[in-house]
Amino acid sequence: MASNLKTEIPETPTKDSTDDSIIVRGSVSSPASAEATDSSVSCTDDALVQALYGDEITETDVLLGLCTEQKVLEFDQYIDSLLEDSSIRKLGEASYSEVFLQSRTDSNSTTVLKIIPFGQEEQCEVKSIIQEVRISKTMAQIDGFIGFRGAYVVQGYFPEPLMDEWDNFDMERGSENVRPDFYEDHQLFAVILLENGGSDxxxxxxxxxxxxxxxxxxxxxxxxxxxxxxxxxxxxxxxxxxxxxxxxxxxxxxxxxxxxxxxxxxxxxxxxxxxxxxxxxxxxxxxxxxxxxxxxxxxxxxxxxxxxxxxxxxxxxxxxxxxxxxxxxxxxxxxxxxxxxxxxxxxxxxxxxxxxxxxxxxxxxxxxxxxxxxxxxxxxxxxxxxxxxxxxxxxxxxxxxxxxxxxxxxxxxxxxxxxxxxx
The missing domain is CATH 1.10.510.10 (Transferase(Phosphotransferase) domain 1)
Structure with a gap:
């Protein structure tokens, strides 16, 4: 819950499960740099969503319409593409999300990756993620609000490189979350990319x-x-x-x-x-x-x-x-x-x-x-x-x-x- 005083990285609330189904699933065709600011999709783009998915639009389709790429990516391939020119370590956590920091090896640029599982019982509602993405994109244009660098929907097992960093974080600082090795191949995640604004x-x-x-x-x-x-x-x-x-x-x-x-x-x-x-x-x-x-x-x-x-x-x-x-x-x-x-x-x-x-x-x-x-x-x-x-x-x-x-x-x-x- 967002009112948890001990949580460093605020969490996203969960309510009911969602029955959204995935129609399209793709691979990462080129390294998906988290550094690029997402400007390809407006805060709302109903015409794009309509063109992509027709009349039967699910909440997951709406979320994809807000993302940097309008298709579901393989989770492990997406992370591998980031690791081609970056390192990733776990930064923090909330009750229903894991937070990692991507650091590019060729510059001092860093990006926060907030990874939110959804689509199953006791996981975040899709409409909550839509709300967070839309407001993040909107407010990022105003001085004093954290920068927004993109969003993706990925699917699959929790990647091994992230598991290793999760274990390192757990050994050094202790984790209150369950080790994310239980997710199955069909598990969906939203990855929200944000500016690294420093310490809270x-x-x-x-x-x-x-x-x-x-x-x-x-x-x-x-x-x-x-x-x-x-x-x-x-x-x-x-x-x-x-x-x-x-x-x-x-x-x-x-x-x-x-x-x-x-x-x-x-x-x-x-x-x-x-x-x-x-x-x-x-x-x-x-x-x-x-x-x-x-x-x-x-x-x-x-x-x-x-x-x-x-x-x-x-x-x-x-x-x-x-x-x-x-x-x-x-x-x-x-x-x-x-x-x-x-x-x-x-x-x-x-x-x-x-x-x-x-x-x-x-x-x-x-x-x-x-x-x-x-x-x-x-x-x-x-x-x-x-x-x-x-x-x-x-x-x-x-x-x-x-x-x-x-x-x-x-x-x-x-x-x-x-x-x-x-x-």
């Missing part, structure tokens, strides 16, 4: 309050852009679903002058480029409009009651806040048949408040000292104070969001922050 926030060491504030505003800006362009709600932005890549940034060259005002401009913090690149990942529970059609909405009904029963972490409260937000209020939320298709951007604010809670209490950054030998810089004090102010302004546990105007979306928050000259 839970496993990232932030060095200062300035970095913590930078992480927050990058996430807020991404959500605000997603709202504006695609009516996007993440709905599961825990600290495992936000990844950070620390990068080298060359200092910008400045021409200094003896003029005091010009000198101050040269030292302005506003001109400092971030060394962190923050990306949102995993849209298993997300909602988004995937085309210009206002009715073309992908979303996941959050009907698993276990999602709202968790205790002991603020994350579980956020799920309950979301449910209350989209419910009618006429009956208790747990008794209502909720329409999760409704656009409720305040859910993004709930998760941004969760993020402030994580940054302020869980990242291990010392509270800035006011005085003494270890007194913090004014920048550190200001960043810490700003994060505290924002946290109070968007706290969903209060009847009103602070004393200022109502902040009911990430877009509202960014607009308020600009008016207050925080960003």
């Amino acid at each position: 926030l839970e496993h990232t060491e932030l060095q200062s309050w300035e970095e913590a504030l930078d992480v927050f505003w990058q996430a807020a800006n991404a959500l605000a852009s997603g709202e504006e362009k695609h009516l996007f709600e993440h709905r599961d932005l825990h600290w495992g679903n936000l990844v950070i890549d620390r990068r080298e940034v060359e200092p910008r060259k400045k021409s200094f002058s003896a003029n005091p005002e010009t000198l101050l401009e040269g030292l302005s913090l506003e001109d400092k480029e971030s060394t962190l690149k923050v990306s949102l990942i995993d849209y298993t529970l997300s909602r988004a409009r995937c085309t210009d059609d206002e009715n073309d909405i992908e979303f996941m009904p959050l009907n698993d009651t276990a999602l709202f029963g968790g205790k002991g972490d603020y994350q579980f409260d956020i799920y309950r806040f979301m449910r209350k937000e989209v419910s009618s209020g006429l009956v208790p939320p747990e008794e209502e048949c909720i329409d999760w298709n409704v656009y409720a951007p305040r859910t993004n604010i709930f998760w941004l408040h969760y993020l402030t809670n994580i940054l302020l209490t869980r990242m291990g950054i010392p509270r800035p000292a006011a005085r003494g030998r270890n007194a913090a810089s004014q920048t550190e004090k200001d960043c810490f104070r700003q994060l505290e102010i924002v946290a109070k302004a968007i706290d969903p546990r209060k009847k009103k969001f602070g004393k200022g105007p109502a902040i009911t979306s990430a877009g509202d928050l960014v607009g308020w922050a600009k008016a207050e000259k925080y960003i």
Whole structure:
């Protein structure tokens, strides 16, 4: 379940089995480079699916229509094609998927491979994979969302090279999944290729309050852009679903002058480029409009009651806040048949408040000292104070969001922050 706090790589939920059958099965005609960005199929391409499969279209056909190749590939041949110029190691796992990292031998390029079995009892529903692929392709065009590099459907036994890496991971770190040697020749897998965005926030060491504030505003800006362009709600932005890549940034060259005002401009913090690149990942529970059609909405009904029963972490409260937000209020939320298709951007604010809670209490950054030998810089004090102010302004546990105007979306928050000259 996506709310599992111990899972580094978020999982895709499973419900019922699917009766989709496979019509076409092909081999890899040329090395399938995971590095190439998938632009061959639009977010929806009904005409292509219709041309390929005629009137009897199954969910698997729809998924294939979204993929880089519109045919089912042999799993072992597909992996062999990647290994011609790359190495692959296991990166992580979720309850219903395995995650590997492809590293090209001729460059520093890396790609994440999320491998999801489907088509059998207790495996992921095809429509859940379709939703994840469509939203991933759509949001990848926006800064702050993880890049999408393609998708494939493969069939067959779990390849030996991946089994070897699975065993290495199990010996070094331990696996909570069953060793994937039980899959049979007819087993289907979706392989989703994504940009390697770095380590998740839970496993990232932030060095200062300035970095913590930078992480927050990058996430807020991404959500605000997603709202504006695609009516996007993440709905599961825990600290495992936000990844950070620390990068080298060359200092910008400045021409200094003896003029005091010009000198101050040269030292302005506003001109400092971030060394962190923050990306949102995993849209298993997300909602988004995937085309210009206002009715073309992908979303996941959050009907698993276990999602709202968790205790002991603020994350579980956020799920309950979301449910209350989209419910009618006429009956208790747990008794209502909720329409999760409704656009409720305040859910993004709930998760941004969760993020402030994580940054302020869980990242291990010392509270800035006011005085003494270890007194913090004014920048550190200001960043810490700003994060505290924002946290109070968007706290969903209060009847009103602070004393200022109502902040009911990430877009509202960014607009308020600009008016207050925080960003």
